[in-house]
Amino acid sequence: MTLDAYTYVFAIGTIFALLEAYNNGANDVANAWATSVSSRSVTYRQAMVLCTIFELTGALAVGARTASTIKNGIIPSDAFGDNAGVQLLAFACSSAGAGIWVMWCTRHSAHVSSTYSLVSSIAGVGVAAVGASKVQWGWAGGQGLGAIFAGLAMAPFISGCFAAITFMLIKVTVHMRKNPVPWAVYTSPFFFLIAGTVCTLSIVYKGSPSLGLDKKPAWYIVSVTLGVGFGLFVLSALFFVPFVHARVVKKDQDLKIWDIIQGPLLFKRPTPTDAEHLHAKVPDYAVVQHSSGSETDVSEKTKQAPATKEVTSDEVAALPASSAASDSEKNAVPSIEYTYEQYQQLLRDAEDRHHANLRTKRGPLGWAMRTLHNNRLSAGSIHETHNLIATVKRIPAQIIVAIFYGMHYDIHTAQVGINNSPEGRRMARVYSHAPKYPNEVEHLYSYVQVITACTASFAHGANDVGNAVGVWAGMYAAWSKGTPSASKEDVPMWQLGVTAAMICIGFITYGYNIMRVMGNKLTYHSPSRGSSMELGAAITILIFSQYKLPVSTSMCITGATVGVGLCNGTFKAVNWKRVGLLFFSWVMTVPIAGLIGGCLMGLALNTPHW
Known part of the structure; x- marks a missing residue:
């Protein structure tokens, strides 16, 4: 060679x-x-x-x-x-x-x-x-x-x-x-x-040979690991515990993240007068969080196509709206069967809604998504003049989308549009347990x-x-x-x-x-x-x-x-x-x-x- x-x-x-x-x-x-x-x-x-x-x-x-x-x-x-x-x-x-x-x-x-x-x-x-x-x-x-x-x-x-x-x-x-x-x-x-x-x-155990961590004796490894562990234990007891106590027990909604530096002094922070009527200011950790009308809108579109069973809006509304639905509610839900084409339409409509949201954003990705939407290929072969012009305009937008699309993707939207599908029903059953x-x-x-x-x-x-x-x-x-x-x-x-x-x-x-x-x-x-x-x-x-x-x-x-x-x-x-x-x-x-x-x-x- x-x-x-x-x-x-x-x-x-x-x-x-x-x-x-x-x-x-x-x-x-x-x-x-x-x-x-x-x-x-x-x-x-x-x-x-x-x-x-x-x-x-x-x-x-x-x-x-x-x-x-x-x-x-x-x-x-x-x-x-x-x-x-x-x-x-x-x-x-x-x-x-x-x-x-x-x-x-x-x-x-x-x-x-x-x-x-x-x-x-x-x-x-x-x-x-x-x-x-x-x-x-x-x-x-x-x-x-x-x-x-x-x-x-x-x-x-x-x-x-x-x-x-x-x-x-x-x-x-x-x-x-x-x-x-x-x-x-x-x-x-x-x-x-x-x-x-x-x-x-x-x-530490799998440490770098260049720093000599692979040759350290057992006492060194034990000392470092326990030192870090107990160090976090002490720091969390001094700063983290008072902070979360004020946030979730006292339900102090005026507490800011930088207040954590006050440490034990937060225990003396006055409890809000209306604490018993307040909810702790914490995120909602539910896996599935549905947007309003997302499923119903899609089903209204798809029911226009031939189906193995007629799908009504009442049946769609009867579907479980959240992952926390009880078993009795699930048993009461009628089985709705979609054709393969209808199911694919559900996914396409959900993706269209996601892309519509991206087109409203400012910045490079919003511009790129709008450019792709406004310059879609139309009738005729690729060598038609209007399609060639659209292709040239789409190339820079496609590059931007390839770079930034993943940064704006919410993995929880993977649930959207499939609640009425076999996969969606299977996930709902899993979550219910x-x-x-x-x-x-x-x-x-x-x-x-x-x-x-x-x-x-x-x-x-x-x-x-x-x-x-x-x-x-x-x-x-x-x-x-x-x-x-x-x-x-x-x-x-x-x-x-x-x-x-x-x-x-x-x-x-x-x-x-x-x-x-x-x-x-x-x-x-x-x-x-x-x-x-x-x-x-x-x-x-x-x-x-x-x-x-x-x-x-x-x-x-x-x-x-x-x-x-x-x-x-x-x-x-x-x-x-x-x-x-x-x-x-x-x-x-x-x-x-x-x-x-x-x-x-x-x-x-x-x-x-x-």
């Missing part, structure tokens, strides 16, 4: 490596933040800001400076011999196979693990490049394909157990009390202690959940960024040196920064495709449930990392979500059809990503050349 060919392959491989990093953010990181956004602990925009800060900080400040160039040792380092060109091509095809598969899955809201996709693609490339006998199919010290399949089964189950234990602790301590609000207020520091200790341990706790209680755990979500992003940037940058670093080493890269290569700081930035961009612009599925279509979410899910996933990742077993953050949070859903006391509180689809996508990732990478490598190696 000539120098020009090396450069060409490296350029193509870089594009796919960045695409793989982009998909990592759109899939894995979006999945990690889905519980916080779905629980309404943070808005999507707040999640974007926090994710960007903590992902970049973790990657640049604490991120590991070395990464395995052949992920998880599936292909031995000496398998390529002295042929740097074949190794460079293998890395490029691996990134391409993983990037193509995860991009397709994200586009169709199918949740997969980008780490497993990359590993599977490398395995397929290994078969095509060096033969099946050179690929590590067994356990291989926890790094072979056998260990990967073991992690696929164990991680979700263990994560679900830890999450269930955490939520049951909250449920027994707080939710099952006759007056849960005071219990939630005064026990909140203990959950700050648990969250701070677990999350800090996950960072989950107790709805007071907003005042859930408000306390929204703060804990922000801590767990931010720490998850920090840990992802500090540790898991190596999954996205490892193959790219191997390509860069082979291209710049002209010799095969070693089993471990130094990762330049700029590569870490670029990879982390692409992960954040993927989450911001495309993450809503995964968040709307994982967030509100699996089980009922609330801040107390969401914080338990994230803690359960963090504990599982920590245990697996100790034994160097491959584990996916996405699979852990999915297992934790199911575990917390089962704590509602019935299997009906989980959308098992969606769980089955998720598990199916995990299993199919291994052969499909491996096949894509292997086919690309086989075609590249056997292309006629002179």
